[in-house]
Every structure is written in structure tokens, then in C-alpha cells.
Amino acid sequence: MPFIETKNLSFTYTDEDDPQPVLHEVSLSFEKGEFVAILGRNGSGKSTFAKLLNLVLEATDGTITIDGKSVHAELSEAEIIDLRKKVGMVFQNPDNQLVATVVEEDVAFGPENLGIEPAEIRRRVDEALEIVGMTDYARHAPHKLSGGQKQRIAIAGVIAMLPDCILFDESTAMLDPRGRAEVMETVEKLNREQGITVLLITHNMDEAVRADRVVVIDDGRVQMDGTPREVFAKVDELFALGLAVPQATELAARLELSGVPLTPVEGADAVENWFNT
Amino acid sequence: MKLELKNLSYTYSGGTTFARQAVDDVSAVIREGSITGIIGHTGSGKSTLVQMMNGLLTPSSGEVLLDGVNIFSDKKTLRDARFKVGLVFQYPEYQLFEETVAKDIGFGPKNQKLSPEEIATRTLEAADFVGLDRELLGKSPFDLSGGQKRRVAIAGVMAMRPPILILDEPASGLDPVGREEIFGGLCRYRDQTGATVVIVSHSMEDMARYAEDILVMSDSRLLLSGSRDEIFKNADLLCSVGLDVPEVTHLISELRRRGYDLPDNIYTVEGAEAALRALKAKLQREGATGC
Numbered sequence: 001m002p003f004i005e006t007k008n009l010s011f012t013y014t015d016e017d018d019p020q021p022v023l024h025e026v027s028l029s030f031e032k033g034e035f036v037a038i039l040g041r042n043g044s045g046k047s048t049f050a051k052l053l054n055l056v057l058e059a060t061d062g063t064i065t066i067d068g069k070s071v072h073a074e075l076s077e078a079e080i081i082d083l084r085k086k087v088g089m090v091f092q093n094p095d096n097q098l099v100a101t102v103v104e105e106d107v108a109f110g111p112e113n114l115g116i117e118p119a120e121i122r123r124r125v126d127e128a129l130e131i132v133g134m135t136d137y138a139r140h141a142p143h144k145l146s147g148g149q150k151q152r153i154a155i156a157g158v159i160a161m162l163p164d165c166i167l168f169d170e171s172t173a174m175l176d177p178r179g180r181a182e183v184m185e186t187v188e189k190l191n192r193e194q195g196i197t198v199l200l201i202t203h204n205m206d207e208a209v210r211a212d213r214v215v216v217i218d219d220g221r222v223q224m225d226g227t228p229r230e231v232f233a234k235v236d237e238l239f240a241l242g243l244a245v246p247q248a249t250e251l252a253a254r255l256e257l258s259g260v261p262l263t264p265v266e267g268a269d270a271v272e273n274w275f276n277t
Numbered sequence: 278m279k280l281e282l283k284n285l286s287y288t289y290s291g292g293t294t295f296a297r298q299a300v301d302d303v304s305a306v307i308r309e310g311s312i313t314g315i316i317g318h319t320g321s322g323k324s325t326l327v328q329m330m331n332g333l334l335t336p337s338s339g340e341v342l343l344d345g346v347n348i349f350s351d352k353k354t355l356r357d358a359r360f361k362v363g364l365v366f367q368y369p370e371y372q373l374f375e376e377t378v379a380k381d382i383g384f385g386p387k388n389q390k391l392s393p394e395e396i397a398t399r400t401l402e403a404a405d406f407v408g409l410d411r412e413l414l415g416k417s418p419f420d421l422s423g424g425q426k427r428r429v430a431i432a433g434v435m436a437m438r439p440p441i442l443i444l445d446e447p448a449s450g451l452d453p454v455g456r457e458e459i460f461g462g463l464c465r466y467r468d469q470t471g472a473t474v475v476i477v478s479h480s481m482e483d484m485a486r487y488a489e490d491i492l493v494m495s496d497s498r499l500l501l502s503g504s505r506d507e508i509f510k511n512a513d514l515l516c517s518v519g520l521d522v523p524e525v526t527h528l529i530s531e532l533r534r535r536g537y538d539l540p541d542n543i544y545t546v547e548g549a550e551a552a553l554r555a556l557k558a559k560l561q562r563e564g565a566t567g568c
Binding site for chain 2: 092147174176178179243244246263268
């Protein structure tokens with residue numbers, strides 16, 4: 001059974017006399033432990049999809065099942081909290097997600113709100129900071145950290161709630177190259193070592209190639225779904241959708257090389273093969 | 278218009294125990310009519326630096342010279358400088374507030390006390406610069422997409438026709454097409470008005486594509502400045518200060534490491550394609566003559 005399953009999921013923003021449909025019958029399932037990148041233009045509906053999975057929005061039509069439990073309007077407060085704990089979210093702007101003046105207090109904020117006992121909170125905070133590699137900063141002030149460090153603290157705050165799945169909504173968009181690299185390393189580690197299911201919404205194609213699977217959403221519909229190599233092989237279709245491909249893939253397509261290189265090293269291999277033919 | 282920075286420094290909370298030097302002795306000349314990029318890690322001082330360029334922040338020491346005149350010399354010069362140096366902040370779309378797109382774009386020229394006819398002309402011109410459909414001018418800015426709103430906000434500054442236009446992360450959070458629309462608009466503005474455009478960015482790929490000159494900030498200081506080619510040659514140094522070079526440059530470096538004779542100044546996919554085709558042809562010629 002998939003960890004998350006949506007069936008014919010639709011959503012329309014009800015704006016008085018001008019309803020705006022943003023998602024049309026999206027049926028997707030995500031297995032436990034998968035690392036899935038979700039690509040789409042601004043306004044394609046991908047963030048709305050994320051908000052539906054985190055129960056911030058309520059579907060207009062269709063169903064969502066999370067860990068075998070179906071999401072519906074009659075859920076009690078306790079049931080909603082329980083489901084939200086399973087799917088954590090990390091947003092774009094690190095400054096909007098940090099609430100405390102000391103790093104470890106910030107990480108403890110979530111579990112404290114869940115009424116967890118202090119000893120257990122202590123254990124979870126230490127472990128979460130360890131996982132994101134920020135143990136040495138436990139007593140620092142968050143506002144003095146770099147963008148990548150702040151995002152890792154935000155991630156630690158989510159981990160401390162022990163989610164099964166984390167949704168990253170363009171979490172690297174505001175970071176410098178090193179910050180992006182730090183966050184992506186953390187994301188991969190969470191997936192590989194902690195077995196956390198990762199859904200990564202991004203505009204950066206070099207981040208998407210690190211996933212096991214890439215889903216492309218356009219105009220509220222799933223347009224492509226496959227391994228990074230299967231999806232990025234469709235260079236012309238992706239450009240037509242207003243998206244891009246990794247630079248190595250684009251270069252190979254222009255030179256009409258065989259194969260679909262995704263990284264600089266794979267690109268160099270493909271070029272070398274071409275030189276030798 | 279020539280923009281020159283002379284020994285610029287800025288200290289936040291100066292004179293207190295919280296004092297923090299954000300910009301430390303930066304001197305640079307921004308070439309007139311250039312598209313100049315400013316890159317640097319988070320907290321390197323980029324945003325503080327550009328806020329001094331239009332007089333929004335007063336430097337702790339040093340000068341900002343516009344055609345040789347220090348903009349901080351008196352109140353009038355400072356006020357003039359704010360119109361000559363247009364500054365677009367990050368996420369400028371949050372600052373839209375008028376009823377229509379046209380009014381929002383025309384707000385700056387109105388403040389400049391231009392005639393209604395001139396405001397109308399400037400509004401249309403600015404909409405064209407950023408590639409905004411004129412049919413959108415009568416709409417509420419809040420009915421537009423994120424990318425369109427961003428372009429309205431940028432057009433609002435362009436409508437004042439500043440000879441120097443500075444933008445802090447103008448394409449952040451936009452999809453590839455949205456990014457191209459923004460940068461296309463900035464290039465058109467420069468090409469048609471001869472203005473200087475300064476862009477703060479974290480995207481090495483965008484800088485490789487659009488910037489002609491680049492300033493590199495690191496830990497409050499100016500680490501490097503020069504043409505795009507001169508800057509991106511320092512791949513190791515850039516990586517050591519939290520930056521990077523474009524992916525395609527890594528690909529070409531990998532081939533150079535494997536012994537292929539390729540130039541070391543390739544930063545775009547187009548440039549890589551041309552260089553690789555040339556090398557392939559050369560290898561085939563050599564193969565044919567048996568060398």
C-alpha cells in the first residue's frame with residue numbers, strides 16, 4: 001500500500017464570482033521511502049498539491065489517503081494533527097519559519113506544542129540537530145546563521161515531530177550555492193539514512209536529478225512521471241512546458257549525443273563517446 | 278552615467294557592542310551601459326552595498342560617485358540620486374498597491390511630477406520593456422500571476438527611466454521561462470536606453486548568461502571584480518567562498534582534466550556546444566590524415 005495516495009484530486013480556489021480551478025483529477029501515489037521531485041511552472045498547481053497533502057487546504061473533489069487513513073472533512077482536530085505530523089513541510093523563506101531566539105528552542109517548538117514530555121523533547125532535539133549537522137549551533141541565535149544553516153534548523157524542527165514524509169516547497173530557492181548544497185545533502189541523508197519519504201518541489205533541475213522519480217505538473221495535471229532519465233529525455237516537451245533540463249542534458253541534446261546524461265561527469269562521458277565514434 | 282564606489286564601508290549598530298561591519302572598504306567602478314552582476318554568499322554584504330548605491334543607506338565612510346559627484350554631499354544631490362539610481366528590492370511584487378497595473382507603473386513618474394501625457398508614455402514604454410501585454414494595464418495587479426506581478430514592479434522603476442537600475446535577486450523563485458522574461462526585459466531596457474543595469478544574484482547560470490562584468494563579495498569585502506570570463510576562471514576560489522560556476526563549466530573542466538584541448542572560458546550551453554563541435558571536427562581531420 002502506498003504511503004500517500006491521491007485519486008482524482010481536484011481543487012478550485014473559490015474567489016467570489018471567479019472560481020479558479022488549479023488542480024484537475026490528480027492521481028498519484030508515493031511509496032514509503034521514495035524521493036520524488038515535483039516540477040512545474042509558477043502557477044502550475046504544485047504548491048496547491050503540497051498544501052492539500054499537509055491538510056492546509058481541503059480538496060474540492062477526489063480523495064487523499066495518508067498511511068492508510070483517508071482525509072475528509074469530518075476528521076477531528078486530533079486526527080488532523082496526527083496526519084499533519086506524518087507529513088511535515090519546509091518552505092521557501094527560512095526567516096519565516098524560525099520562531100525562537102535560540103536554535104534548540106526553535107527545534108523544540110513543534111514537539112512542545114504536541115505536549116510531549118521534556119525528556120523526550122530533549123532527546124528528539126539533540127537527535128534532529130545531529131541529523132542536520134547543526135549540533136554545534138544548538139545555543140546560537142538563529143538570525144546570525146547563514147541561509148543554508150537556517151533552513152537546516154527549520155528541517156530539524158520538522159524532524160523533531162518524527163514525520164514519515166517531508167515536503168520541501170522550493171526550500172533552496174533563496175539560498176546561495178553553498179546553502180543549496182547543504183540543504184540538498186541533508187535532504188538526501190534524511191531519505192537514505194532515516195528512510196523519510198521526500199517530496200521536493202523545485203525549479204532547479206540539478207536538484208531534481210538526485211531524486212528517484214520526477215513528476216511534472218502543468219496546468220493542474222500530471223504531465224510526466226518517471227525516473228529522472230526518462231523524464232529529462234523529453235527535452236523538447238519540457239521546454240515547451242516552460243521548464244528546463246540539466247545543462248549536461250541540454251548540451252547532449254544539442255549535440256545529438258546518445259543517452260541522457262544528467263550530471264557534468266555523465267555529460268563528459270557522453271561527449272567522450274561521441275569523440276571516439 | 279558613471280557609478281563609482283570609493284572605499285565604501287558600512288557598520289550596522291555602529292558604536293554599540295552589537296556593531297557589525299557589513300561592507301568593508303569596497304572600491305569599484307561600474308562600467309557605464311554594462312550589465313554588471315554582484316555575487317556573494319548570504320550575508321556577504323551585497324544587499325547593504327546596493328542600498329548605499331542609491332543613498333538609501335548612508336555609508337559609515339567612503340563615497341558613492343555619480344559622474345564624479347558624491348551623492349552624499351548634500352540633501353538635493355541625495356534626492357536626485359534616488360531618481361537616477363533605481364533600486365528594485367527582492368520580491369518587489371509585495372509592494373504593488375494601486376488599483377490598476379497602469380497606475381502602479383505610473384506611480385514613480387507621478388512622484389517625479391511629470392505631465393499626465395508623459396506618465397502615460399512612460400507607462401506604455403515600461404510595459405514594453407518588461408514584455409507585459411498592454412491589455413493587462415487596466416487590470417488589478419492582484420489578478421496577475423507571480424511572474425507578471427514581478428514584471429509590473431520592475432516596470433514601475435523603469436518608468437522613472439533611471440540611468441542606473443539596480444535589482445536584488447530579480448528572478449528569485451521564478452520558473453525558467455519567468456526568469457528569461459525578467460532578464461530579457463532588463464537587456465531590452467539597457468539596449469534601448471543605454472542605462473547601466475546592476476543585478477544581485479545567487480544563480481551562477483543566470484550570471485554566466487547575462488552579466489558582462491561581475492563583482493564578487495565575500496565576508497563584507499570585494500574579493501574579485503572583472504569581466505565575466507575573468508571571474509568564472511577562478512572556479513576553486515569561487516567554490517571556497519560558497520559560490521560556484523555553472524554546471525556546464527564543470528562538464529568542460531572534467532573533459533579538460535581528461536586531456537581534451539578545450540578553452541577554459543566556457544560558461545553557457547551554447548558556448549560549450551560550439552567548442553565541442555570545433556574540437557570534434559579537429560579530431561576527425563587529424564584522424565583522417567593519420568596524425
